Amino acid sequence: MKRKLVIIGAGMASGRMLETLLDMAPDAYDVTLFNAEPRGNYNRLMLSPVLSGEKTYEEIVTHDEAWYAARGIETRFGEHVVRIDRARQVVISARGETHYDKLVIATGSAPFILPVQGKDLPGVVTYRDLEDTNAMIAIARPGAKAVVIGGGLLGLEAAAGMAARGAEVVVIHIMGHLMERQLDPSAGYLLQKDLERRGIKVHCRGATKAILGHDRVEAVALDDGTVYGADLVCMAVGIRPEVRLANDAHLEVGRGIVVNDQMTTSDPAIHALGECVEHNRQLFGLVAPLYDQAKVLAATLAGQAAAFRPVQTATKLKVTGVDLFSAGDFAEGPGREDIVFRDPGRGIYKRLVIEGDRLLGAVMYGDTADGAWFFSQIKEGSDISAMRDTLIFGPGFQGAAPADPLAAVAALPPEAEICGCNGVCKGRIVTAIQGGAVTLDAVRASTKASASCGTCTGLVEQVMALTLGGGFKANANPPLCKCTDHTHEDVRRLIKAGAMKSIPAVMQELGWKTAGGCATCRPALNYYLIADWPLDYRDDRQSRFVNERNHANIQKDGTYSVVPRMWGGVTTPAELRAIADAADKYKVAMVKVTGGQRIDLLGVRKEDLPAIWADLNDAGMVSGHAYSKGLRTVKTCVGSEFCRFGTQDSTGLGIKLEKMLWGSWTPAKVKLGVSGCPRNCAEATCKDIGVVCVDSGYEVSVAGAAGMDVRETLPLCKVATEAEVMEAVAAFVQLYRENARYLHRIYKWVDKVGLDWCQAQIADPATRRALCDRFQLSQSIYQVDPWAEHAKPAERAKWAALADLTLEAAE
Amino acid sequence: MTWADIGALDDIPAQGARVVKTAAGCVAVFRTADDRVFAMADQCPHKGGPLSEGIVHGTSVTCPLHAWVFSLESGEAQGPDAGAVATFAVRIEAGRILLDMRRLARRVAA
Structure with missing residues (x-):
């Protein structure tokens, strides 16, 4: 017969314990689960991304009602247990008594509330559960004022989350520097600078005197006389184990419920785990030891031998863009020595604490890539004397291993810990992968690695x-x-957020791992800076692919092709004569009509480019940008001017569009088509942007393709006048310029952001107008003919060889 | 003579290259962001692409045709690609770039 297991509390520790127990002994117990929160188990570590808007609640649920139902677990969510009667082995709740053979107390912890005046005002919250998170989300709007009391892990994550939602946030911390339990003063200072750069004000050595307000919170007053206005106050000054039930039941309780190595309390029928327990006079707040307790308790309940041994833990702060790591013991003390690395310009600080031949602690800020390796040195107590000279540079400098991050991971021994939350080592992950877990989700499912806080995802x-x-x-x-x-x-x-305005600035601020980037990132960064800072940034020619640097398409033999612009595909006899003359003069190998309704001159030598451009300029032609991630062509049909079916002047509109858009840089090439009637002779409906004229006006559609992928365009808007077409197209191109990933054509970007979103942006008059204005501003700088610039006599020498030594070398 | 004056350092843009014509073929002369110069044959061993037109990053250049990456110091292809480009000694003296002609002359004779 099954025995009766009652669990009080459905938090992360009890959830993990249940999972393990059901794996070990699926039929041993009938389980009843009480939870004061009206829901099952979710990943509490992930409340910070929910607060900042990077995740939703649904994404962080680990065990929902269906999970418990499928395993035959009776859930009593939202029902408080009010008393335990040990003599009769029952728990008493609102709905009566429930018998147990074994009882597990997993009541977790309660936030510590400062005993100050005003602590009970509406608008004062703590940061423990989804209710608190939702309360902060509801108030943290742009312009709202929030005060966070407490500059530890939780407080800072709350502050960063509310700041990400636009609130003005002040953090009040009683100690001299932030996160004093995990960081030394130097790293705390760097962290404070980083947070201040994000607009979060930090007030250290601040003691809260009172919370002020009439009907709800209005301000926070400090002992030093400072007063901060507040629409919301989040108290994150610490937690205390939730021990009331255990106290009332006369179990042995110190600061927490006292348990032995088997997670059993002073009553053999009652166990406890999680933040509510005390083991060897120690309390536990981080998830890794809680999960260890869960495994031990599951074994105890399944009748197997197991003992809980607390291990060292490492800490990472989950604030996007802040890289911080600490592990071990880094307090100063006799016989302890420091190795410190500082690079304030790059915001990097590393400190190792050594005693004798052993590494005791590590604090890293700004560059935490080697954190896991240092942590494993600390846990294993390795003798580091042989590598002491280069220890602080990490595993890449020990032996001949290169600084490649993959090589650093390859160098880790199988017992090196990868996932600190779940205590998963490299060997277990490798075994799982070899056993068929070939996706990240599968590895998470089978090992739990990266399934909790997620900071080790990259390592996994x-x-x-x-x-x-x-x-x-x-x-x-x-x-x-x-x-x-x-x-x-x-x-x-x-x-944009960091107002970075040069390629070196981006590489510095974002911690680029190479000096000078590579041929992939440099053109992308150059484009992003051009698009975001048209007035401040200067195009970096040396970061462009050859075609854009030389304003011509390189061919396989090293010669170039030259394509002059033919507005809307319309040319004149004089232009054609000039093109023919240029083809003769520069011995052009082939003259070809392109798909974009213009003429391509192929096989021009690089040193002849400025001269042929000057000749074409003289005939009134400019670069066709046939080589650029920018506006290529606007293909048109003859429209109402000649065609008996034409409904509007498609040729004229195409020319106007091309004259508005030419010279603009975009994430990838942009081709337009304008057809004069639905017969669509200009093939407008497979272009990046297509306009089809109808009797009543113009249908503007976007996101077509006719290359590797073939796509029909999707409707963006329908308008009545040419002026409205021009405005919609300029606004849409700017929307694409500001938001798309470099090298993504419009159809790929629209796939990602959704047509609905694009339509809504263009339909809103104020948004459309603002996009148009930003496009025109950019064009005021960038709509210039590059041929004319480079064909100037002073520039021409740069296109020829630097020196000709053909004769000297033969001597 | 062994060292030929091929031009001023300022004639080459930082993170860029210029070409020197020689009897042994075109030589690409590179200038890095920190004003060091390197010289190598202007021909990718893959499909003959002009390396002088590649993007220069750190002490590497990426071929403009199919993105092979070469070390400016050794001429060796980086990453998964195998191959090498001939390199030539080059130095800067009083703002002028000097190219060692001995190895070039040997290539002509060979």
């Missing part, structure tokens, strides 16, 4: 890449290139 992926080789498909949004861990989207966002 590197282990996967090493184990699977070419068979590994990285996550859907890989870093921009191997020089950085940031995605294109992150880089674009951070360039």
Whole structure:
């Protein structure tokens, strides 16, 4: 017969314990689960991304009602247990008594509330559960004022989350520097600077005197006389174990419920785990030891031998863009020595604390890539005397291993810990992958690695890449290139947020791993800076691909093709004569009509480019930008001027559009088509932007393609006048310029952001107008003919050889 | 003579290159962001692409045709590609770039 297990509390520790117990002994118990919160278990570590808007609640649920139902667990969510009757082995709740053979107390912790005046005012919250998070989300709007009391892990994550939502945030911390339990003063200072750069005010050595307000919170007053206005106050000054039930039941309680190595309390029928327990006079707040307790308790309940041994833990702060790591013991003391590395310009600080031949602690800020390696040195107590000279530079400098991050992971021994939350080592991940877990989700499911706070996801992926080789498909949004861990989207966002206005500034601020980037990131950064800072940034020619640097398309033999612009595909006899003369003069190998209704001159030598451009300029022609990530062509039909079916002047509109858009740089090439009637002779409906004229006006559609992919355009808007077409197209091109990833054509970008969103932006008059204005501003700088610039006599020498030594070398 | 004056350092843009014509073929002369100069044959061993037109990053250049990457110091292809480009000694003296002609002359004779 099954025995009766009652669990009080559905938090992360009890959730993990249940999972393990059901794996070990699926039929041993009938389980009843009480939870004061009206829901099951979710990943509490992930409340910070929910607060900042990077995740939703649904994404962080780990065990929902269906999960418990499928396992036959009776859930009593929202029902408080009010008393335990040990003599009769029952718990008493609102709905009566429930018998137990074994009872597990997992009541967690309660936030510590400062005993100050005003602590009970509406608008004062703590940061423990979803209710608190939702209360902060509801208030943290742009312009709202929030005060966070407490500059530890939780307080700072609350502050960063509300700041990300636009609130003005002040952090009040009683100690001399932030996160004093995890950081030394130097790293705390760097962290404070970083937060201040994000607009978060930090007030250290601030003691809260009172919370002021009539009907709800209005301000916070400090002992030193400072008063901060507040629409919301978040108290994050610490936690205390929730021990009331255990106290009332006369279990042995110190600061927490006292348990032995088997997680059993002073009553053999009652166990406890999580933040509510005290083991060897120690309390536990981080998730890694809680999960260890869960495993031990599951074994105890299943009748197996196990003992809880607390291990060292490492800390990372989950604030996007802040890189911070600490592990071990880093207090100063006799016989302890420091190795310190500082690079204030790059915001990097590393400190190792050594005693004898052992590494005791590590604090890293700004560059935490080697954190896992240092942590494993600390836990294993390795003798570091042989590598002491270069220890602070990390595993890349020990032996001959290169500084490549994959090599650093490859160098880790199988017992090195990858996931600190769940205590998963490299060997277990490798075994899981070899056992068939070939996706990140599968590895998470089978090992729990990267399934909690997620900061080790990159490491897990590197282990996967090493184990699977070419068979590994990285996550859907890989870093921009191997020089950085940031995605294109992150880089674009951070360039704007951090007002970075040069390529070196971006590389410095975002911690580029290479000097000078590579041929992938440099053109992308150059484009992003041009698009975001048209007035401040100067185009970096040396960061452009050859075609854009030389304003001509390189051919396989090193010669170039030259394509003059023919507005809307319309030319004149005089232009054709000038093109023919140029083709003769520069011995052009082929004259070809392009798909974009213009003429391509192929096989021009580089040193002849300025001269042929000057000749074409003299005949009134400018560069056709046939080589650029920019406006290429506007293809037109003859329209109402000649065609018996034409409804509008499609040729004239095409020319106007091309004259408005030419010279603009875009993430990838942009081609337009304008057809004079729905017969669509200009093939407008497979272009990046297409306009089809109808009797009543103009249908503007976008996101077509006729290359590697073939797509029909999707409707953007329908308008009545040419002027409205011009405005909609300029606004849409600007929307694309400001938001798309470099090298993504319009159809790929629209796939990502959704047509609905694009339509809404263009339909809103104020947004459309503002986009148009920003496009015109950019054009006032960038709409220039590059041929005319480079064909100037003073520039021409740069296109020829630097020196001709053909005769000297033969001597 | 062994060292030929091929021009001023300022004639080459930082993170860029210029070409010197020689009897042994075109030589690409690179200038890095920190004003060091390197010289190598202006021909990618893959499909003959003009390396002088590649993007210069750190002490590497990426071929403009198919993105092979070469070390400016050794001429060796980087990453998965195998191959090498001939390199030539080059130095800066009083703002002028001097190219060592001995190895070039040997290539002509060979």
